Amino acid sequence: MSSQPAPVTFEHSPDGLGIGVAAPRLSWHIPDGRTTQDAYELELHRAGLLCRTGRMTGTSQVLVPWPGQPLNSRERVSVRVRVWTEGTTEPSPWSEAAAVEAGLLEADDWTAVPVGAATAQDPDSDRRPARVRKDFTLASPVSRARLYVTAHGLYEAEINGRRVGDDTLSPGWTVYGERLRYYTYDVTDHLTQGDNTIGAWLGDGWYRGRIGFDGGHRNLYGTDQSLIAQLEVTHDDGTTTVIATDGSWTAAEGPMLFAGLYEGETFDARLHDPRWSTPQRESATDIWTPVATATRDPRTLVAPKGAPVRCTQEIRPVTVTTTAEGRHLIDFGQNMVGRLRLTVDGPVGTTITLRHAEVLQDGELATRPLRGATATDTYILDDTGQQSWEPRFTLHGFRYAEVEGWPGDLTDGAIVARVYHTDMRRTGWFECSDPMVNRLHENVVWSMRGNFVDIPTDCPQRDERLGWTGDIQVFAPTASFLYDCAGMLDSWLSDVAVEQLPDGTVPWYVPVIPGGPQWTPIQPGAAWGDVATLTPWVLYQRFGDLELLRRHFPMGRAWVDLIERLAGPDRLWDTGYQLGDWLDPIAPPEDPAAGRTDRHLVATAHFAWSARHLEWSARELGYTEVAEQYGRLADEVAEAFRARYVLPDGRMTSDAPTAYSVALAFGLLPDDRRRQFAGNRLAELVLEDDARIATGFVGTPLICDALTDTGHLDVAYRLLTQTECPSWLYPVTMGATTIWERWDSLRPGGTLNPGGMTSFNHYALGAVADWLHRVVAGIDLAAPGYRTLRFRPRPGGGITWAKARHETPYGSAAVSWEQTATGLNVHITVPAGCRGVVEVDGRPPFVVGPGEHHLDTSEHDRTAA
Numbered sequence: 024m025s026s027q028p029a030p031v032t033f034e035h036s037p038d039g040l041g042i043g044v045a046a047p048r049l050s051w052h053i054p055d056g057r058t059t060q061d062a063y064e065l066e067l068h069r070a071g072l073l074c075r076t077g078r079m080t081g082t083s084q085v086l087v088p089w090p091g092q093p094l095n096s097r098e099r100v101s102v103r104v105r106v107w108t109e110g111t112t113e114p115s116p117w118s119e120a121a122a123v124e125a126g127l128l129e130a131d132d133w134t135a136v137p138v139g140a141a142t143a144q145d146p147d148s149d150r151r152p153a154r155v156r157k158d159f160t161l162a163s164p165v166s167r168a169r170l171y172v173t174a175h176g177l178y179e180a181e182i183n184g185r186r187v188g189d190d191t192l193s194p195g196w197t198v199y200g201e202r203l204r205y206y207t208y209d210v211t212d213h214l215t216q217g218d219n220t221i222g223a224w225l226g227d228g229w230y231r232g233r234i235g236f237d238g239g240h241r242n243l244y245g246t247d248q249s250l251i252a253q254l255e256v257t258h259d260d261g262t263t264t265v266i267a268t269d270g271s272w273t274a275a276e277g278p279m280l281f282a283g284l285y286e287g288e289t290f291d292a293r294l295h296d297p298r299w300s301t302p303q304r305e306s307a308t309d310i311w312t313p314v315a316t317a318t319r320d321p322r323t324l325v326a327p328k329g330a331p332v333r334c335t336q337e338i339r340p341v342t343v344t345t346t347a348e349g350r351h352l353i354d355f356g357q358n359m360v361g362r363l364r365l366t367v368d369g370p371v372g373t374t375i376t377l378r379h380a381e382v383l384q385d386g387e388l389a390t391r392p393l394r395g396a397t398a399t400d401t402y403i404l405d406d407t408g409q410q411s412w413e414p415r416f417t418l419h420g421f422r423y424a425e426v427e428g429w430p431g432d433l434t435d436g437a438i439v440a441r442v443y444h445t446d447m448r449r450t451g452w453f454e455c456s457d458p459m460v461n462r463l464h465e466n467v468v469w470s471m472r473g474n475f476v477d478i479p480t481d482c483p484q485r486d487e488r489l490g491w492t493g494d495i496q497v498f499a500p501t502a503s504f505l506y507d508c509a510g511m512l513d514s515w516l517s518d519v520a521v522e523q524l525p526d527g528t529v530p531w532y533v534p535v536i537p538g539g540p541q542w543t544p545i546q547p548g549a550a551w552g553d554v555a556t557l558t559p560w561v562l563y564q565r566f567g568d569l570e571l572l573r574r575h576f577p578m579g580r581a582w583v584d585l586i587e588r589l590a591g592p593d594r595l596w597d598t599g600y601q602l603g604d605w606l607d608p609i610a611p612p613e614d615p616a617a618g619r620t621d622r623h624l625v626a627t628a629h630f631a632w633s634a635r636h637l638e639w640s641a642r643e644l645g646y647t648e649v650a651e652q653y654g655r656l657a658d659e660v661a662e663a664f665r666a667r668y669v670l671p672d673g674r675m676t677s678d679a680p681t682a683y684s685v686a687l688a689f690g691l692l693p694d695d696r697r698r699q700f701a702g703n704r705l706a707e708l709v710l711e712d713d714a715r716i717a718t719g720f721v722g723t724p725l726i727c728d729a730l731t732d733t734g735h736l737d738v739a740y741r742l743l744t745q746t747e748c749p750s751w752l753y754p755v756t757m758g759a760t761t762i763w764e765r766w767d768s769l770r771p772g773g774t775l776n777p778g779g780m781t782s783f784n785h786y787a788l789g790a791v792a793d794w795l796h797r798v799v800a801g802i803d804l805a806a807p808g809y810r811t812l813r814f815r816p817r818p819g820g821g822i823t824w825a826k827a828r829h830e831t832p833y834g835s836a837a838v839s840w841e842q843t844a845t846g847l848n849v850h851i852t853v854p855a856g857c858r859g860v861v862e863v864d865g866r867p868p869f870v871v872g873p874g875e876h877h878l879d880t881s882e883h884d885r886t887a888a
Contacts, residue, residue, distance in 0.1 A: 030121040035510030041126035041207025043326025045093035048086040057108040068101040085832045094125040126326040133321035135267035137249030140274040141315035146246040154277040156222035163258045172252040173205035177228035181300035182213035190331035195477035196229040198521045199244040222300035226416030235536045273311040285396035288414035292405035329510025333446040351426040358422040358761040360473035360483040361442040364413040369430030371406040379421035381783040392781045395486035420484025444472045447506040455825035467789035470762040482782035489532040493551035497724040500793040503565040520578040527585030549626035555582040556633040567808020594663035597623040604681045604719035608749040612778030620681040628685040631660035673700040681722025687729040702733020714741035716749040724790035740820030762789035800827030815862040816840045845881030
């Protein structure tokens, strides 16, 4: 076991480079085998000076305030920590040093302006992407170099023929007019004394590409396609050189003939000079012409809060079928989001076409669910022999690909699928004795990966791919267990706040694009708009970040104040268009909002729940009077809910599973008698339908908890393990490898759902995984950041063992249990600095400290390893 603390981390940054705050908070794990931290000392190396805080008494080790003077732009500081733990008089050894480096923190740090091709193009037509470049000379050796870069559109930078970074689709999708993200790269090793060249590929991306359904919209944020880059070089002699985008750069059309996120990419290798970003490029200088310059308010340039999109995995084909016409149909065995990489040799001018789809219909790609997303990539070979190619500025959701025009045999390794998503750190795992439940959980993980592509999207394949607020609102508890998504979702919530209307309305998806008649103009919608209150609370609970909760509190407050005005004195939100329990299985394909639960029952329940969360948030933030205000409001709404929607006999006006689930899960039935009646009635409804799913986006994440908490764990397990449609396991029986949008996206006979909205990769209905983690495996938090954990496995459903592990902010926590003939054999891991509350087999809860603990209920034994 290590006697050192783990290296310090900064904010929610993956590496601390280019951080966007002047006083980044610090986190660390205390040494293995220790119990609780009593004190700590921090050591900072900055500008050649060493500074120590001295011994600081306290147990804080997550998001600890910055101990020194705020960072200046570009400043790099090395930080170490050592700790004193309970029962020790001597400190631990110092941790390994970790570096944090500020990005460009002030607007006047920027001199770069947007530059792009000056060629006039029809802004409503498909446009050929350009490249921009600049030659420059460095007069003396380089000691350090940083590239600060972003774009109107997408970029990939190169210096002296080498790719800068390994991220893709940068700078990602934000509300560009208010927040344009820039990235910082250490490019010291890219440069040399003497002649150098910097260049960048440009693409439309979300900035001016076609985005949205029903034909989409172009030029949402502008018509230019521009790079904003600032290369800052520090030489050995202490002098600096700055190469910033300005009118001295040049531009030219590249070998990429077209690139669209929905449509795909066309690349003609015959037009590509691989030395284009080097001083030794071919002498076709006449194609490079002066750039057009634009303007950008540098106050809108922001540093990232989380990781970028990267390739995280490569998958080889499972089967390849060749048709009589010579086309190759490839099954990769897993529905994913990414691109294909080709390694090919053939005659010059050979055109290879790649088409993508999630499922097959009658042995062919089923492209109807893609709607307007053609998802087709085209590569034209040059005469250089074997060559490798992968698209740059597109992504596809697919399991199957059709390859047309391939020269010769399709050999092993010639085509590989590369998986892309925001490169978050994996933090949660689950497994149990039921292979189908394991596949369900794996499907949830894959759907999260496929839909966490810079923003949390609803689906990754068709002409939509939008940041639907309701989807992430219900999925955030699952997401924050599986991956460290705090930085990414914090950034996205900042865009939600930007898009929030002055009256408090939260759009149904963020960033906003023009939509269909139901949601244009933007209007309030329950469950979707409640992302403003519910999701910041979830992130605070899971990551212990009180400042995140504070930043987003005004957004949540504006939302609840709006609903209070809409509801009026009777406290019932019973007006306006609502999505209700979206995609209730009985809803017809053409009207997914037509469920069995009154939409305004759903709306009023969420009004109460958001007001309650605002009360809790205000209390955590120390806003006592505000907490009391919203606590009273939540009570009033709950009372109005009961008066309107609960009948005298205890039944609800919508005698449907979602109605009882929201009433129970949201605490709207305060007395035990009414709660138990509702729980019993919910169980009756589930069993009357033979435990098939009868809930949509709202009810599905809640129903298992509603049943469990009212003594119907067996019925919850019946729901979980049902395999007939609609159910969680029905798609598993049909070979699903991701979560579907509709319970019957693929019908039992193998035909596609006839609705125009049929995705095979949607995470919302996978929110049940949070119940798997907390109830089936039995690991949950009892204090923000998992400082106190609750271990309460509740076996059932024929599952004989289960286990889960979660990397908390304090370290690794785990639980595993196995059913024996006489009881449960349970093993628990509590991270250093934390404690666990154990509830097993109906016994009184007991507390355990950090370390490994074993409990055998048959022997009534509690021992700590």
